[in-house]
Amino acid sequence: MLLTPDLCVIGGGSAGLSVAAGAARLGVSVVLVDAGIAADGPLAGVMGGDCLHTGCVPSKALLAVAAQAAAVRAAAGPAIQAGPPRIDFSAVMERVRAAQATIAPHDSVERFTALGVTVLPGTARFESARDVIVTARQGGGLTVVRARRVVIATGSQPRLPPVPGLDQVPVLTSTTVFTLTELPRHLGVFGGGPQGVELAQAFRRLGAEVTLITGGALLPKEDADLVTCVRHRLLEEGIVLREGGALRRADPSGTAIRLTLEDDTSLTVSHLLAATGRSPHTAGLGLAEAGVAFGAEGIWVGRGFRTSNRRVYAVGDVAAPHGQPGPRLTHLAGWQAGQVIRAILFRLPGGVRGPVPRAVWTDPELAWVGLTESAARARYGTGVRVVTAGFDGNDRAVTEGQTDGLCKLVLIRRRLLPGWRLAGAGVVGHRAGDLLPVLTLAVQGRLSLTALAGQILPYPSRSEVVRAAAAAAVGPAVFSAPVRSVVRLLRGLP
Numbered sequence: 001m002l003l004t005p006d007l008c009v010i011g012g013g014s015a016g017l018s019v020a021a022g023a024a025r026l027g028v029s030v031v032l033v034d035a036g037i038a039a040d041g042p043l044a045g046v047m048g049g050d051c052l053h054t055g056c057v058p059s060k061a062l063l064a065v066a067a068q069a070a071a072v073r074a075a076a077g078p079a080i081q082a083g084p085p086r087i088d089f090s091a092v093m094e095r096v097r098a099a100q101a102t103i104a105p106h107d108s109v110e111r112f113t114a115l116g117v118t119v120l121p122g123t124a125r126f127e128s129a130r131d132v133i134v135t136a137r138q139g140g141g142l143t144v145v146r147a148r149r150v151v152i153a154t155g156s157q158p159r160l161p162p163v164p165g166l167d168q169v170p171v172l173t174s175t176t177v178f179t180l181t182e183l184p185r186h187l188g189v190f191g192g193g194p195q196g197v198e199l200a201q202a203f204r205r206l207g208a209e210v211t212l213i214t215g216g217a218l219l220p221k222e223d224a225d226l227v228t229c230v231r232h233r234l235l236e237e238g239i240v241l242r243e244g245g246a247l248r249r250a251d252p253s254g255t256a257i258r259l260t261l262e263d264d265t266s267l268t269v270s271h272l273l274a275a276t277g278r279s280p281h282t283a284g285l286g287l288a289e290a291g292v293a294f295g296a297e298g299i300w301v302g303r304g305f306r307t308s309n310r311r312v313y314a315v316g317d318v319a320a321p322h323g324q325p326g327p328r329l330t331h332l333a334g335w336q337a338g339q340v341i342r343a344i345l346f347r348l349p350g351g352v353r354g355p356v357p358r359a360v361w362t363d364p365e366l367a368w369v370g371l372t373e374s375a376a377r378a379r380y381g382t383g384v385r386v387v388t389a390g391f392d393g394n395d396r397a398v399t400e401g402q403t404d405g406l407c408k409l410v411l412i413r414r415r416l417l418p419g420w421r422l423a424g425a426g427v428v429g430h431r432a433g434d435l436l437p438v439l440t441l442a443v444q445g446r447l448s449l450t451a452l453a454g455q456i457l458p459y460p461s462r463s464e465v466v467r468a469a470a471a472a473a474v475g476p477a478v479f480s481a482p483v484r485s486v487v488r489l490l491r492g493l494p
């Protein structure tokens, strides 16, 4: 069979679905090929890729149930008499599946078909610079798609470092961890990025013994002072942290797994989860046949997310803008999808990307946008100023008994005018992610510090910590000697 649509989208994850839905709603004929459509089970007939099946949704649902368990433990005291929570792990996983099932209709083949998209369940591969061959699932035959434009959105997969013995032991990844039917007795988590830290806390709060092993520092992309707050809580909750203790080898030990670290220490765990990053899904796509340049970091794209083949574009986790692996996040995939629609359908040049907000959804959460302090200092040296305000001075946090954390603003000296400009901002603390939108607006929109400091905010709210940090930035200028002189002068007037 030969199909000749305007657009062929390969991959039905966050990126591909956004492109397909947007294009179809603008009246363009779209063929969407997805290899990840579940054939049976509760998510049968559902696309959604990593985010829905093995990423954001199940991990956040697991964290949410785990947070409830932690809240029960924390509530127990003189005011509330409660015992330790009894956790039914299979019911926990039911909650995870229920969250997925609630979101699933949005990503279903049915919805996309109703939007006018032709959905082909199967695996796509370029046969030439123009033609994409789709091998249908379950031996259902071949379809040739000859589209005016093709968008590759094939995502990424878990990356396992070449540690000796890792291929000799059962290793869980994000692909398999959400199919566990029993709570691991002792979970070794290998990797201290957002994935490792979030899942370590979730499993610990659900009652597993957890050891987190990471070659470098915990959350290495974040400023150390913010990470300290997260680390403190993980330790307090009983997670054993082996930071800087890279894994040297893994060996089977009966039904368990023996891990030997670089410092010659070893430990035995019942389960091992590798959370050591992801690599782009480029294999088997026939990229060489299509004349699409790519590397280990992903498919190289320029402005408008166009590849080296002018008919072909790439977005989402698989794309490497200007040859660099970007952050791999669902909301960034959504933004890129909008850009590719602009480029293909409206022939508009790609917009310039503002700083991308990100959050680690642990408790406390760590949320950031723009330059971190360490990145700013590396770039601007002494022309950097940092101000903070802690939740210990925030009345709402005090009333909630959740005063850990702070808001931090990274300022750089203005080039032409006197004063400072906001280059990065973030919060660590209880529900810190909810405070990120205003900081994102401030950093992306180059909002003045005076505007941030002058906000009228509901009292008592955690959002006041942002205003307090901005007030700390503008305070020295407001209460300076020249301003005091003006006040003195005016006081003398009738």
Ligand SMILES: Cc1cc2nc3c(=O)[nH]c(=O)nc-3n(C[C@H](O)[C@H](O)[C@H](O)COP(=O)(O)OP(=O)(O)OC[C@H]3O[C@@H](n4cnc5c(N)ncnc54)[C@H](O)[C@@H]3O)c2cc1C
Residues within 6 Å of the ligand: 010, 011, 012, 013, 014, 015, 016, 033, 034, 035, 036, 037, 047, 048, 049, 050, 051, 052, 054, 055, 056, 057, 059, 122, 123, 124, 125, 153, 154, 155, 156, 174, 195, 281, 284, 285, 315, 316, 317, 318, 328, 329, 330, 331, 332, 333, 361
């Ligand atoms: C545990 C975990 C937690 C996460 N939490 C967050 C979070 O809280 N916030 C956040 O923003 N991001 C989070 N992420 C990252 C987020 O899931 C990804 O950035 C996002 O899903 C990428 O979307 P995508 O469309 O590029 O790729 P994917 O969602 O991977 O979709 C790719 C699709 O392409 C299909 N495909 C691949 N090859 C072919 C082929 N040859 N033919 C046809 N189809 C093909 C696949 O089957 C899949 O359906 C998390 C990731 C993990 C692993």
Ligand SMILES: NC(=O)c1ccc[n+]([C@@H]2O[C@H](COP(=O)([O-])OP(=O)(O)OC[C@H]3O[C@@H](n4cnc5c(N)ncnc54)[C@H](O)[C@@H]3O)[C@@H](O)[C@H]2O)c1
Residues within 6 Å of the ligand: 161, 162, 190, 191, 192, 193, 194, 195, 196, 198, 213, 214, 215, 216, 217, 219, 220, 246, 247, 275, 276, 277, 278, 327, 328, 329, 358, 359, 360, 361
């Ligand atoms: N909240 C969120 O937005 C969120 C949550 C989970 C995952 N994600 C996304 O999913 C993807 C995967 O997350 P991740 O945390 O696995 O990736 P990551 O690349 O951020 O972190 C990988 C971690 O593994 C460690 N590591 C890698 N190789 C190692 C080795 N050989 N020895 C020791 N340590 C090693 C790194 O030091 C790092 O701590 C990322 O793209 C991330 O953005 C996002």
